[in-house]
Amino acid sequence: MIACSIQLNSVLSPEDRARYQNTFVIQELLQSAKTIAIVGLSTEKTKASNMVAAYLQGEGYRIVPVNPKAESILGETCYPRLEDIPVPVDIVDVFRPAAEVPGIVDSAIRIRARALWLQLRIVDRESAARAQAAGLAVVMDTCIKMEHGRFSGALHWAGMNTEIISARRRR
Amino acid sequence: MTPREFGFETRMLHAGQIPDPHVGARAVPVYQTTSYVFRTAEEAARLFELKQYGNIYSRISNPTVAVLEERLASLEGGTGAVAVASGMAAEFATVMTLLSPGDHLVAAQQLYGGTLTLFAHTLKKLGIEVAFVDAADLGAWEAAIRPQTRALFVETVGNPVGTIADLESLAGLARSHRIPLLVDSTFATPYLCRPIEWGATLVLHSVTKFIGGHGTSIGGAVVDAGTFDWRRYPTIADPSPSYHGLRFFDTFGHYGFLMKLRAETVRDTGACLAPANAFQLLQGLETLSLRMDRHVANAQAVAEFLDGHPAVQRVHYAGLTHHPQHELARKYLPKGPGAVFSFELASRPGEDARLTGRRFLQSLHLFSHLANVGDAKSLVIHPASTTHQQLSDAELAAGGITPGMIRLSVGLETVEDLIWDLDQALATGHSSP
Numbered sequence: 325m326i327a328c329s330i331q332l333n334s335v336l337s338p339e340d341r342a343r344y345q346n347t348f349v350i351q352e353l354l355q356s357a358k359t360i361a362i363v364g365l366s367t368e369k370t371k372a373s374n375m376v377a378a379y380l381q382g383e384g385y386r387i388v389p390v391n392p393k394a395e396s397i398l399g400e401t402c403y404p405r406l407e408d409i410p411v412p413v414d415i416v417d418v419f420r421p422a423a424e425v426p427g428i429v430d431s432a433i434r435i436r437a438r439a440l441w442l443q444l445r446i447v448d449r450e451s452a453a454r455a456q457a458a459g460l461a462v463v464m465d466t467c468i469k470m471e472h473g474r475f476s477g478a479l480h481w482a483g484m485n486t487e488i489i490s491a492r493r494r495r
Numbered sequence: 496m497t498p499r500e501f502g503f504e505t506r507m508l509h510a511g512q513i514p515d516p517h518v519g520a521r522a523v524p525v526y527q528t529t530s531y532v533f534r535t536a537e538e539a540a541r542l543f544e545l546k547q548y549g550n551i552y553s554r555i556s557n558p559t560v561a562v563l564e565e566r567l568a569s570l571e572g573g574t575g576a577v578a579v580a581s582g583m584a585a586e587f588a589t590v591m592t593l594l595s596p597g598d599h600l601v602a603a604q605q606l607y608g609g610t611l612t613l614f615a616h617t618l619k620k621l622g623i624e625v626a627f628v629d630a631a632d633l634g635a636w637e638a639a640i641r642p643q644t645r646a647l648f649v650e651t652v653g654n655p656v657g658t659i660a661d662l663e664s665l666a667g668l669a670r671s672h673r674i675p676l677l678v679d680s681t682f683a684t685p686y687l688c689r690p691i692e693w694g695a696t697l698v699l700h701s702v703t704k705f706i707g708g709h710g711t712s713i714g715g716a717v718v719d720a721g722t723f724d725w726r727r728y729p730t731i732a733d734p735s736p737s738y739h740g741l742r743f744f745d746t747f748g749h750y751g752f753l754m755k756l757r758a759e760t761v762r763d764t765g766a767c768l769a770p771a772n773a774f775q776l777l778q779g780l781e782t783l784s785l786r787m788d789r790h791v792a793n794a795q796a797v798a799e800f801l802d803g804h805p806a807v808q809r810v811h812y813a814g815l816t817h818h819p820q821h822e823l824a825r826k827y828l829p830k831g832p833g834a835v836f837s838f839e840l841a842s843r844p845g846e847d848a849r850l851t852g853r854r855f856l857q858s859l860h861l862f863s864h865l866a867n868v869g870d871a872k873s874l875v876i877h878p879a880s881t882t883h884q885q886l887s888d889a890e891l892a893a894g895g896i897t898p899g900m901i902r903l904s905v906g907l908e909t910v911e912d913l914i915w916d917l918d919q920a921l922a923t924g925h926s927s928p
Contacts, residue, residue, distance in 0.1 A: 329498035333574055333721050333749050347498050369544075370734075370741050372748070378546045382538070444748055467748070477513065478548035481556055483564035483757065484575035484750060485510075489501045493514040 325351055326475065328489045334465050335445065344452055344464035350471050353439050353461060357414035358386060360468070361406060361437070363428055364419035365389040365397055372443075373419040374398070376469040383472060388413065406431035417441045417468050425451045433458045441468055503570065503686065508781050511565030525774045526558040545741070545758060555762050559770035563702070563777050567716050570685040570783075571698050574721025575753045577761065578714060578773065582681060582701025583609055584766035585715030587617075589677060589697060590646075591764065592756040593730055596622030599643040603630035603660070604893045605653030608883040610679070611890065614648075627893065630658045631820065636668055645728075646675050651690060651827070652682035655837045655878050655902045656811040656895040659820035662827055666694025675723050681705075682833040682868070686787045691720040693827065697752075704869025705834075708779035708786055712772035717756060721749040731755060737763070786871065786907060791831025793913060794905040800914045801838050806921040811895075812836040834905040835868045837878070839897055840921075848899030852877050855901065858920035861912060862903065873906035873913055 330347050360380055365387075366373045377387045377398055388411070389397040392404035403409050406416060406428070416432040418425060418441065425448040432440050432455060439461040442452070447465055456462045463471075473479030474486040477494060501509075512523050531550040533539035541547040550556050560578050568576040579585050594600065602614055604627035614625040624643075628635040630653050640647075647669050649660040662678065669676035675696035680688060684705045690698050700706060702714035725731040725744040731752050734740040737759055743751035761767060779786075791814070798812035813824035813832040824832040840851050856864050862875040866882055876882060879898045883891060891897075905913065 327496060327499055329500045331500075332572075348496075370739070370746060372746050375546055375746055378541065378544075382541055382547050473548050480511065480565055481548045481550055481558070481561055482575065482750075483556065483561055483568070483577050483753065485565055485568035485573060487569065488513065489505060489509045490513050491509065493519045494516045 326488050326490055328487060330474070330487045332485060332487060333444075335447065336465050340449065340464070343456075344462055345466055349461050350463055350466070351475055353415060353441075353463070354468075354472050354475060357439070359388060359411060359413050360385050360415045360417050361388040361390055361409055361413045362417045362419065363390040363406065365391050365402075366419075367391070367394050367397055376417075376419075376443075376467065379469045380472070383476070406435050406437070409435065413437045415439045415441050415468070417443065418446060419443050420446070422446055422448045429455045432460060439463065441466075443467055504784055506566070506569045507783055510569035511562040523559060523562045523774060523777050525770050526553075527770055528557075529553050545738075545746075545754065553770065554765055554767045555757060557767070557770050557773070559777075560768050560773040563714070563768070563773045563780070564716065566777065566780060567685070567700065567702070567706070568718050570689075571680075571718045572685075572689050572691045572720070573698065573718035575750050576716050576718040577753055577757045578702065578716040578768045579761060580715065580766040580768050581713045582679075582699065582703060582715040583613065584764075585699045585701070585717050586610060586613060586679070588756055588760045588764060588766065589699060589717050590618065590623070592752065592760045593675070593728075594618075594621075594623050594645055595730060597643060598623050598645045599641050600625045600646050600648060601636060601639045601644055602627055602648040603650060603653060603658070604628060605630045605656060605658040605895060606648075606650055607654040607679075607681075608878070608886060611883075611894070612885055615890075630660055633661065633664055633668070636665065640668075640672055640674075644672065644674060646677050648677045649679070650682065651678055651680040651688050652813070652833045652835070654682065655835070655882075655900070657813045657818065657820070657832060657836050658895070659813050659823040659827060659832060661823055662688075662690050662693035662695060669696070670694065673724075673727070675728075682835050683828060684783060684787055684833075686784045687791070687828045687830050687833060691718070691722075696720055696723040701869075702776050703867070705787060705790065706780050706783060706869075707776040708783065708869065708871055709775075710867060710870035710872065711779075712775040714768050714772050714776045717753070719750065719753050723752075725751055735759065787834075788830070789907050790834035790905060793907065793910045794834035794836065794903075795831060796910045797903065797905050797913055797917065798836060798838075801917065804918075804921055806841050808839040808841040808899075810836070810838040812838075835902065836905075837896075837900050837902045840899045840901065842899065848897070849877075849880065852879075852899050852901055854923070855920050858923040859916055860919075861908060861916040868902075868904035870904065871907045873908055874904040876902050878902050
């Protein structure tokens with residue numbers, strides 16, 4: 325586990341960052357998760373959600389698109405709601421506006437997802453607290469692609485500040 | 496365990512490099528390679544579509560250069576950086592990424608001569624107009640902003656008369672007009688001043704200078720704070736015709752600017768940093784704070800010596816209490832306003848000031864007469880006949896440069912030796928015909 329503090333590029337307060345951007349929680353989730361449901365995954369190739377999903381597939385995760393307007397995205401069957409997904413979901417990754425987050429959290433709790441991940445600038449503190457109280461690990465206002473790239477070392481290739489400081493040999 | 500917030504010196508040594516899994520090299524390896532073997536055809540396609548981070552070709556990214564990029568971003572407190580072949584390449588890549596024909600830029604008139612000619616002449620050929628204003632006159636900055644103005648540009652410590660930028664006010668002005676503030680912070684280095692902490696959007700460096708610190712290699716960099724809202728900024732937000740309609744801000748958010756600069760501008764203009772040079776610059780960067788403490792201590796002592804000397808008319812060092820921006824220097828550069836400054840020799844009756852300057856230069860033993868600053872060794876130059884030679888008399892005067900002005904870059908030698916050298920050269924200049 326990387327022990328350095330990660331603090332750039334968030335609109336959250338320091339307290340909320342400690343609660344919803346915990347570096348140890350993020351590392352554990354990225355290491356253990358296998359299936360990631362992506363709510364609001366776009367069919368358009370240049371949209372951030374599509375780029376992120378394609379990246380996650382490339383890194384070996386199974387992605388499950390949740391989008392009522394599509395049948396299949398990136399070769400995976402698309403489902404209208406989280407409740408329609410026939411396999412267990414580790415992370416519910418959200419690309420929808422904050423106003424839709426309460427309903428998504430209801431569904432995430434119902435399907436017993438392990439974690440709720442709200443992408444960059446999607447902030448709903450009340451829903452985040454409710455998900456956490458229901459036992460879900462919660463990450464808010466960060467990008468799952470960037471976090472994966474940060475800890476895998478790949479984000480570094482793009483000249484980005486991963487904020488990682490460690491003299492241990494990378495595995 | 497609570498996550499640890501590491502200090503400047505720790506990041507100076509470690510940021511951007513984790514020992515690699517294959518051999519565990521502790522020094523930064525020099526990846527002297529043009530290109531990188533793809534694992535599969537699918538991976539190659541994903542890399543080209545920017546759907547996977549990785550290296551394709553060293554004109555666009557290189558693992559040794561990436562260490563320098565991330566380390567500079569970390570030290571400046573930015574979201575990322577792109578390193579290029581020189582400080583001028585960093586400036587050109589930045590304006591080419593941000594601006595289109597018809598756009599307008601407001602810049603300080605106290606700038607490095609190379610930047611002045613780039614802005615006044617080369618950008619004009621591209622249909623971009625630049626208004627130059629006195630860096631110290633906030634009203635002039637505001638008055639120069641037009642609807643087409645896309646950015647403000649200033650040096651933290653202006654070249655060569657040491658004008659200190661009022662970064663907080665300029666950042667406020669830029670914010671109120673929803674345009675980015677671009678700061679060339681070459682003379683300050685992130686150890687003396689971090690413009691992002693005062694609201695700057697982009698920080699540019701000639702890494703050649705104090706960051707590299709030993710006069711061995713040319714390099715430049717652009718650091719993005721990651722805080723500017725590019726949503727309505729045409730060149731970053733609109734679909735890009737040269738990247739299959741990609742909207743860089745939409746797709747990459749707060750690092751959309753840097754991705755566009757790397758994947759389009761540097762890809763097309765080609766001024767990449769050589770990995771061997773990145774390695775040399777990183778070696779320098781590891782001791783930045785130690786060197787800068789000594790650079791500013793020596794500069795202050797030299798400036799104070801010159802300030803009291805009868806053969807010297809005026810010293811332009813913001814570390815002196817009579818400098819017009821002394822208070823700003825204390826605010827923005829509390830450890831010291833760098834180690835590059837100018838002074839004017841006292842004029843002698845009946846002699847051209849340029850001649851007095853030339854005789855002074857030829858009498859020095861320790862200061863090297865050359866066109867660079869920020870070496871570990873002390874350097875000297877006569878701006879009017881060298882770095883700022885391409886400027887007209889009016890442009891020279893606007894930048895505060897007089898014919899008899901001498902610019903010093905104070906190095907790390909024994910400070911008494913530096914003062915001895917200046918003292919004997921000033922005496923020679925005065926006594927012999």
